[in-house]
Amino acid sequence: MTYEIILDWLQASLRWSAPLIICAMGEIFAERSGIINMGIEGIMLCGALCGVAVSYYAQSQAVALFACAILGLVLGLIVAFLTVSRRTNQVVTGLMINLLAIGATNVIFSVLTVMRHKRATTFGALFPESMHRIPLVGPVLFAQPFTTWIAIFIAFIASFVLYKTRWGLNVRAVGDNPQATATAGLSVIKLKYQTLILSSIAASVAGGILTLASSGYFAAGGMTGGRGFIVLAAVVVGGWDPMRTMFACMLFGATDAAQLRLQTTESIIPTQFLQMLPYVITVVALTIMVKRSRVPKTWGAAYDGRRS
């Protein structure tokens, strides 16, 4: 019995962390380039609705994820225009996106009444059914929806891109010293647009996966439940490094899954406290880790192309 619960929990932990990881990988690039894309919570929410809706109407998950990506691109352009070109405050802009997203998804979802009762088909597993029965690793790893594997793969790709490619070098440079990057002949504005669009696409796709990899339902209002903010924390805890951030996401995914499981068991701890668990862990992890990480130097600051 307990064994099964633990297996189930491990399985869910990984499943829950997949969207976090994907979203976090995009955010790492944005923050490395100096911009905090605070809007990922809202963008994720939009992606979550877009995912189920498109998958319901088009009857194709691939189309659904593609639609999420397009949506992310559009939202990313908006965020970039505001924070990079207009140099608005990044935190305020992000909060605005988040609030807008809650409103917009609520309205759209209330119109799409049919979807309330139908479940979108969820993602299948990557490995064949027979492998799911292997003890331990079967249920925990092989029964994972293929998005989990994609998320882990994306983390490795992100690490490679950040440290081993030219574009990654440019991104690392621009967040630490935009003036130096500009005088080296690169366009600071262009780089920031690119990373913001990337992070928004990642957030939107993560939202789509959030719904399509688990329940197949969209729940108005609280679908993402602050996961975007948890990602923001995970990126800091992970020190803006893809691998470390991936583990931070897994930690948060695990507490989230644990919390859900503890709620259903007869527990003496009130559920409200259990629901706090992921956030408590976030705060604890932040206080322990923050001192040790090196923040991108112009983190959160607007870039003014004029002299400095």
Added chain:
Amino acid sequence: MNENSILLKMQDISKSFPGVLANDHVTIECEKGHVLGLLGENGAGKTTLMNILYGLYQPDQGKIFVDGKQVVINSPSEAINHGIGMVHQHFKLVDTLSVIENVILGIPTNKAVLDFGPAKKKLEKLCKEYELFVDPEEIVWRLPVGKQQWVEILKALYRDCKVLVLDEPTAVLTPSESDQLCRAIRKITEQGRSVVFISHKLREVIEITDKVTVIRDGKVIGTVNTKEATQSILAEMMVGRPVTIERKARPIIKEHSAVLVMKNVNAFDDRGVQALKDFNLTVHAGEIVGVAGVDGNGQRELSECIAGLRKPSSGSITIQDKQVTNVIADPSFVGFIPEDRQKTGLVLDFTVAENLLIKDYKEKPYVKNGFLQYSEIKKHAEHMIKKYNIKSPSGDIKVKTLSGGNQQKVVIARELDAQPVLDVASHPTRGLDLGAVSNVHDILLNERNRGAAVLFISAELQEVIALSDRIIVLYSGQIMGELDGETADQFTIGQMMLGQTTEAKK
């Protein structure tokens, strides 16, 4: 003169900023294989002119010719394509990246994946060729400033520039590093490249340049052949009156109580290397103690420990019998001019007025009932701008738009105006023009005469000798020797700086 041999020509360039005409119909020319010196006071418009050449600013009018062809330069990448390389007055390096990463940053290529192999080979070849050695793998912030300067130069050379602009490259170099740079410049010009060399140090300008163009208030005063020029001619063209850095007569101060007392201080630098070793020093009221030494021998840690910015690992530091444990908030206690004005001395995005206020913001009349009194702050700023001769159209502009030398004056004004008991001045004249250097000397001398204890850290021997009552020579975190300011000579100090003790020690 053969027109074809002109590699770079900037003709009739004008550029204005709100409230300032930074360049006023400026024309400069540089021949192939020559070094053109640009001289001018702080705020004369030298950096602006070079930024126009590098595509960072657009001129209001004027033309640029490279190799005889007219070019329009809209961005640094276009400048690079036209063969223009620039070493900026303030470093443009990404601290957290390695040397080689900085060097290849922004170089167009169709390879998406980084491959440092060939780049490293090319860089190492350049290092050897110009005798500017750096380790390509080292992270930039770990390098001493001199080496960072090499990285800047190698970065430009790596891109095969035809014209290399050096904007005050020697401001942060030690004398021997400057000599090394001069040798490298000769090699660069031998290959038919041209160099534009900006400096406030006339000796170097005379040594290295072929021609000198002097700018004052944005206008060209004249161009001379270096062969026909002397330091005093240039100084007079630049400032409009003769100036020299000489030891001035000073009254003897009676009261001689110890102000700064350092006992057995040990401290480590950012890299974890011991920077001060069992360091003992006493500075008395009414005396200027000059600290000579090759940069990186503990000067920075010394000044930071005194200012409370760095914790010594052991030992005690007292100022007027008060232990230094943290940053001292009382502006009338310690005036601290840090060695890096942009990182430690100023908040670049604040206005001049705000920067001048940073230490006094809690004081009346600048604050009343918890509210800042902007009219008072403005008045204060205007007063200081006048008193310290800061070239700024008003107190309301961001301090980062001031010229390098004028940024330095803002720091000096703020730190010394409250008449502190101890002044710690770390390279206070770095980047200042001759006139301003002599002003700073006067200010520090007045501080001494007023009864303040002054610790003057500088890599310029001439200045240390001209200003100090007592000179200590730092060598790898220890005092190598101590000399009397009146009788010290450059040779003895130079020997001690290299770690050799001589009989002159007393």
